[in-house]
Amino acid sequence: MSFPLDPDDPRPPYMQITNALRAAILTKKLQPGERLPSQSELTKRYDVSRATVQRALRDLQDEGLLVARQGSGVFVRSRTERPVGVRTHIERAFEQPRVTIDFAGFSGETLYAALQEPVDKIRDGRLTPESIIVRLLVPNMADSQAVPVLVDGRAHDPRVTERARDIMLSHSRGIKRLVEELKTLGLVKEARVEVRTHGITPSFKLYVLNGAEVFFGFYPLGSNTVAVQGEAVDIVDVFGLDATLFPFATTDGQGAPGGLFVEQARKWYDSVWTMLGEELTP
Incomplete structure (x- = not known):
């Protein structure tokens, strides 16, 4: 799941992270129900701000690929079919x-x-x-x-x-x-x-x-x-x-x-x- 951000990529950092995580979920590299690292760990891993990580995670939640559970963390949805928005x-x-x-x-x-x-x-x-x-x-x-x-x-x-x-x-x-x-x-x-x-x-x-x-x-x-x-x-x-x-x-x-x-x-x-x-x- 870890990868270096490409400084020559015209896409903003949050979008690079979003696309990489989406691909990992859809190809089952991140398994249904798997817990993601904390936001603090992700900011260190990708050398970005917490706001950048939050934007990437929020976009994936809006797509129905991730869920945030209060007090537990962020998880890959147990079912990755797109729910009604x-x-x-x-x-x-x-x-x-x-x-x-x-x-x-x-x-x-x-x-x-x-x-x-x-x-x-x-x-x-x-x-x-x-x-x-x-x-x-x-x-x-x-x-x-x-x-x-x-x-x-x-x-x-x-x-x-x-x-x-x-x-x-x-x-x-x-x-x-x-x-x-x-x-x-x-x-x-x-x-x-x-x-x-x-x-x-x-x-x-x-x-x-x-x-x-x-x-x-x-x-x-x-x-x-x-x-x-x-x-x-x-x-x-x-x-x-x-x-x-x-x-x-x-x-x-x-x-x-x-x-x-x-x-x-x-x-x-x-x-x-x-x-x-x-x-x-x-």
């Missing part, structure tokens, strides 16, 4: 005057990352929605869930549960701060993020964009070594960034499977939100 669709949703995003899943980590670009464009005046309403439906990690649990005996560990709750709260707070700041700055008339928790362990993630597009994907499970209170712990974890999303849209036509799926997804979301959801102030 929900990021582009979320940005397109912000072109409408009234934006609604409903998310159901574990933490909203992918949503938080995907919101950065459209929010920046609103700040720059390139996007001008009138209202933004985001709803997050996440598990109540104060209760024991089926995952995450210890690999050994599938036992529950309060430290692991607390870690998962902290990750969920971190991204919920980030989304709330990103969106609601737009109203504070006077850039959007209405901007609101609501969070509700429930007792169902999610087996899938779901996005409903402007009530017209749905993205659905199953959560893969696997073993993961994470740092918990300074100790390396092996857990059965949810790899949300590895979920392949399937798109459905009302524009598929009346009576078409896509439109029917959108309708049923909205009904499911509203029913869980209303019947089981408990308000959470992140």
